[in-house]
Amino acid sequence: MPEGHSVHRIARQFDRNIVGHPVAASSPQGRFAEGASLLDGRTPREVRAVGKQMFLAFDDDLWLRVHLGMYGAWDFAGDILVDPTIASANGRMGQTAQRGTDLDRPVFDDAGENSLSSIGAPRRARVHVRMSEQTTGLGDDGHQWPPPIVGQVRLRLITDAVCADLRGPTACAIQTGEEMAATVAKLGPDPLVDDLQDGEERFTSVVRRKRTAIGLLLMDQAVVSGIGNVYRAEMLFRARLNPYTPGRDVAEETVRGLWRDWAQLLAVGVETGQMMTMDGLGPDEYRKAMAHRDDRHWVYHRAGLPCRVCGTEIAVEEAAGRKLYWCPRCQT
Template identity: 80%
Template sequence: MPEGHSVHRIARQFDRNFVGRTVEASSPQGRFVEGAAVISGRSATEVRAVGKQMFLEFDDDLWLRVHLGMYGAWDFAGEILVDPTIASANGRMGQTNQRGTDLDAPILDDAGENSLTSIGAPRRARVHVRMSEQTTGLADEGDEWPPPVVGQVRLRLLTSTTCADLRGPTACELQTPDEVAATIAKLGPDPLVDDVAEGEERFAAVVRRKPTPIGLLLMDQNVVSGIGNVYRAELLFRARQNPHTPGREVPEDVIRELWRDWVRLIAIGVETGQMMTMDGLDPASYRKAMASRDDRHWVYHRAGLPCRVCGTSIVVEEAAGRKLYWCPRCQA
């Protein structure tokens, strides 16, 4: 499932490439025909990301709400203006807590997690994009425009130079401003949206009164926004916290450090496009980790492999229908 950093990256691309422009909308798949007809011909005026949901506003207080869910993704084609706060056009990755890395050389992820052409559920990019800081035209002279529809596209949003195709979302619906406000009000704090200090207090207040295991609370979007399976496992390991401990039994300092670590990790995720959760890597190890998920995480997707700290085999179990990875020694 796409986690919070992906949705914020998507929102930033929409802000640079769609806000302020007239949009043609269609539903090639046929499942959002009426909604697309209402959008088509309007200008995009604002975009917001909260946790795993994106809200795109059009003229006359019309909002499009998209929740990618498990399998959703946006594919971009045409001219893409790259937000300077995220990975640059040539694949350059920003440096957050590492030193000495060559920032001028591209670091390409083997799973496409850092792609600016297809953001969401992992998939091979289906479209060709020219990404730049300046508008210079379409991808290549002679390329078909608009690009042909490939697969099941729920919604296509098109400007004169940029195309965005939405595939496989859990939710794609039009909302009024009041409905948007109601949707957001149900969500837990998002470090990139809410005041960080206030968010910490909200998060801590909920966790310390809940009998629910902390490993489930971190995945509850009503408790905290944006955390998915990868970040859940990694946050708990970094805190050396047993995932089965009831929230109300987790020490106060650990609760607060979980929030503060989430503030750090989501910022790295938005900047790099990758869920980098390991610290203190030398330049070579950092580049290797940025290029491969297998070298990027402490415990996620490492079932049966030795813990990077103590050597104990990493355990995987099912928790509320999702796989939970943890070290039974470090997180005892």
């Protein structure tokens, strides 16, 4: 499932390439035809990301709400302007993701997690990023513009230079400003949206009142926004916290530490496009980790392998229908 860092990266992509430009909107799949007709010809005015949801504002108090869910992704094509604040986009990932690591060459993830052309659920990019013409027909690079529709495209937004295709979302809906505000009000704090101190207080207060296991609370978007299965497992390990501990039994300083760790990891994920959760790596180790998911996590997807710290076999169990990875020794 796309986690919070991906949605914030998508929002930055929209802010730089879509906001302020009139769009032609359509629903090639047909499942969002009515909503697309309301957006067609309008100009996006603002974009917001909160946790795993993105909101795109249009005039007349219309908002497009998109929740990618398990399988959703946005595919981009055209003359995409790169956001210089996103490290993977300009090939300077090491300096931002791990301070003091000086890498002079870009690192590309083997699974496309930091792709500029497809952001969301991991998949092969279906469209190309650079095109030389914004007219129907073939550009100088031989690619068709607009790009051909491939697969089940729920919503297509096209400006004079960029095409954004939405596939496989859990939610794609039109809301009024009031409805959008109500949706956001139900979400837990997001470190990139809320004041960090206020968010820490909200998160700590809620967790410390709950009998629910901390491993489930971290995945509850009403408790904290943006954390998915990968970040959940990694944050619990980094805190050396048993995932089955009731929230109210977790020490207050540990709960506050989880919030601060989430703020740090989320910022790194937005900058690099990758869920890098290991610290203290040298340049060679860091480059290897950024290129291969198996080398960038402590416990996630390592069931049966030895813990990187104590050597104990990493366990995997079912928790609310999702796989939970943890070290039974380090996280006692």
